[in-house]
Amino acid sequence: MQKNYKTFIECIVVSAIVVFLIIHFAIRRYDNGSIWELETLWGDIGYTSAIVCGLAILFNWVLWRIPFVGRWLHTPNISGEWSGKGKSSFKDTEYEFTLKISQSFLETHVHGYFEKSRSDSFSSVFIHDDTLDRTVFVYSYQNDPKLEYRNKAEKREEGGLNIHYGSTKLDIDYADLTRLSGTYWNDRNCTGSWELTKKSKKNGK
Secondary structure, three states: HHHHHHHHHHHHHHHHHHHHHHHHHHHHOOOOOOOOHHHHHHHHHHHHHHHHHHHHHHHHHHHHHOHHHHHOOOOOOOEEEEEEEEEOOOOOOOOEEEEEEEEEEOEEEEEEOOEEEEEEEEEEHHHHHHEOEEEEEEEEEEEOOHHHHHHHHHHOOOOOOOOOEEEEEEEEOOOOOOEEEEEEEOOOEEEEEEEEEEOOOOOOO
16 A cells, blocks of 8 residues: 555544544534434434545645645645656667646656657655655656557667656655656666656746
8 A cells, every 4th residue: 555545544534533523522512412322423423424525535636735735744746747858878868758747645647758659657656765854756657659669669670669667766856846857767678867847837838
């Protein structure tokens, strides 16, 4: 289980207990009915479930994006569109690409758009080192070449590219979440480095 899922479940359990205690013992004591009646208990459990579900949905999509909350939970908001410059160990190739990151508290999906291919993440996690007070984002991906380059690979022509898998590690700087840098490696025996700049919503740059 990823750390975020564990934290999320723990928060739900604690919130449910607190909300139930408030409803049942703080609010119900002003009612005429007994707090120990079965009908009252079930009713308050229902109210608690509805409130906690609403809070859980709100937190997963909105509340965690508050900067100090995200930092406290070691889950920074890096969603959006990024302009990237990369360098590969394959012939010291330099290239440009676009990265699109969609994110909730529980899940982060990364889609990369390159000249010859597209990549999609299938697992991801934020990792925090308490000793160094450092957070990194790591994800694994599948890279699917465009058909023309896949055909070249099948014919063993120059410039061909096969489907391949890899992982990327991006360093997080909480002081500036508009820039990311990191490294990647894949099963084509290639490694490389990335520099990413977040595109502005106003001008797309």
